[in-house]
Amino acid sequence: MTGEAREADGDDGPLDGLTVLDASRVLAGPFCTMQLGDLGAEVIKVERPHTGDQTRSWQPPSYGDSDESAYYMSINRNKRSIALNLAAEEGREVFRTLAREADVLVENFRVGKMDDWNLGYADLHEGNPNLVYCSISGYGEWGPDSHRPAYDIIMQAEGGLMSITGEEGRTPVRVGVAIADIGAGMYATQGILAALLERELGSTEGQKIDISLFDGQVAWMTYMASNYFATGDPPTRMGSKHPTIVPYQAFETADGYVVVAVGSENLWANFCAALDREDLTDDTRFATNEDRVANREALDSLLADELVEYATDELLALFDEYDVPASDVHDMADVFETPQVQARDMHREIEHPTAGTVAMPGSPMHFSGTPTTIRHYPPRLGEHTTELLAEAGYDDATIRALIDADAVAPFDD
Template identity: 50%
Template sequence: MPAKPLQGVRVLDLSRILAGPWCTQQLADLGAEVIKIERPDQGDDTRHWGPPWLKNSQEAAYYLSCNRGKKSVAMDIASEEGQQTLLALLDHCDVLVENFKVGGLKKYGLDYASLKEKKPELIYCSITGFGQDGPYAQRAGYDFMIQGMGGLMSLTGLPDDQPGGGPVKVGVAFADVFTGLYASNAILAALFQRQQSSLGTHIDLSLLDVQVGVLANQGLNYLTSGQVPQRLGNAHPNIVPYQAFATADGYMILAVGNDSQFQRFCLEIGCPELAEDQRFVSNQQRVAHREQLLPLLEPPLQERSTAQWLEDLEKIGVPCGPINNLEEVFQDPQVKHRGMELELPHPQAGKVKLISNPIRFDGEALNSTSAPPLLGEHTQEVLKELLNRE
């Protein structure tokens, strides 16, 4: 492959857990050299968040998910020696990423204001629960509580009046992962800006800000109408029918996105009259008459298996899909064809399975070629290469 887009960029990574490491893994996949600073004898908290553990290793799967392609340097930044070494390393770096509490690095002289004086071209990215200012700035923020505070759990789950109804979190750390992606995006913009100005910047990213920012259409549904959206289970607030339906042997997702698709769908299920019914003739009408339409669709959809519906609806261009568990996901022929399961050599386990970066340049996935590092694996290498220390 030709040089990766961030080749020549060096990142000093003081982050841990998920949002920061997700950001820096993205940068590593794009070609940056990422130096992960970790506490001696303990390292990133997520190294210990198991089971499951990698075979023949004490590396937790959680840690493996977000640290590919990095160099681990074990260093105590609370010590004067560690601070001096970190400052020396920073002379060779373009970007610093940290997710300490607001003001937590100031006592070490590693806050943005202190470092800007020494290195004005530095791009400094701070990731916190609530941002660098405001009434909550000093609070710790975790993904689960942010999903609740930021409105996502008011939208996720069955309606309160249904069995099993109530707030439900998303099954992965949604706010953390999105914050990591926003952070890497902001760093790329800052690198481009620095080419024009020769100056760095302080990027301030908050999990709560990101969670509110990605409310997307539901956020605008509220701001536009003044009506607070409610939990709809698997249904869609703006499109009908667009949800999970029972079939003869399980469930499937039906995603009818326009009126012509609805007409073809009605013909396929043997109910062409529904497409002519004035209550259902347009998506706007179907949303207004959701409660009348859905019971009419359920009986015919239970007459065929999921596999049969997927085959039949695909032929007529009506979007639909299965509800896969993770075993089925990684066995899916499209997922396998796209190479979304990645395998890299590992010094203890022999090899480690990872999930590929979905970005492709000229048909090639952008993945680092080195596994998530062992704690302190590259300490001597990095100090010798950059600081000429043995």
């Protein structure tokens, strides 16, 4: 709709009427554009002919007998796919045509590549001043590392996360999902929504947004960074423990693990009562949280010996009775079988032409008036190429000429 006001239909999502041109691939960009699609935007996924988004081939696992990887399926719903060759000038001209009618563009090519193709912000702003143009890269568009390639594990290492993740004295570990990419995708979504709001309420023009995985990791250090600034001592790996709350960690039980979060003095009293160890509340070493932090090793040892005598379910029942926040450690099967996940509609399914029923997490954004929706399965490569070209005003003869010039690739069902 490019800057025009509209009235929202409660069934269409808050971004209904907006068009997103998605020239991103792998994770950070597609995660961002999936969120925009869930919110109701029309997302056009631009992919390299014949190979498409790299994650299509990141398998196993894949769904059924299809060629679509589970990885690709997880972040590409609510999009239409056009197979467009940006290495060809004819393909780039199609891209410019699509960009002139778009509200948002998201890309995560290496820094400078879009400018080399004359598809950078300055180029496309001239044809569409209302365009919100979001670039996602490893280190951002300036600074001494701007040219470097980026992978999630490197971002977790350089951004500080791996220095505080893992067990003390053991090898650093990364968080189990690509959190640097996902975090950048979330920041990109926030930035885009803010730029759209500013466009509607302020300048009526779009603007350029520069998002980097590295910046996101540094920002996510939050209180760990503040602890360092306050003391001059870099935080270290503590496993599941918390630097300023005790006990707040996982403990081994007779048959597994239990995780507790004793975040206040009232909870400490409840925790001790649940274990029938009210004597601990009178122990001057553990009287306050500050005392417990100072005497962490002694308390950890005492509690480890105590809790390993209990079965996990037994402990959870006791902690529930005494209102102590606690859980066992859920695997993926456990997560998606929990009643809370079902109640919140966080386990969704959609039918796919070749993969059958595809399960996926739902959207965590819940609106009272304009709910998020899952309207379309993750598209097959180039599935909507001719459809999108026709919508953009190309006639059959021109589409055939673009195919013959290898500027676009027709869908091969």
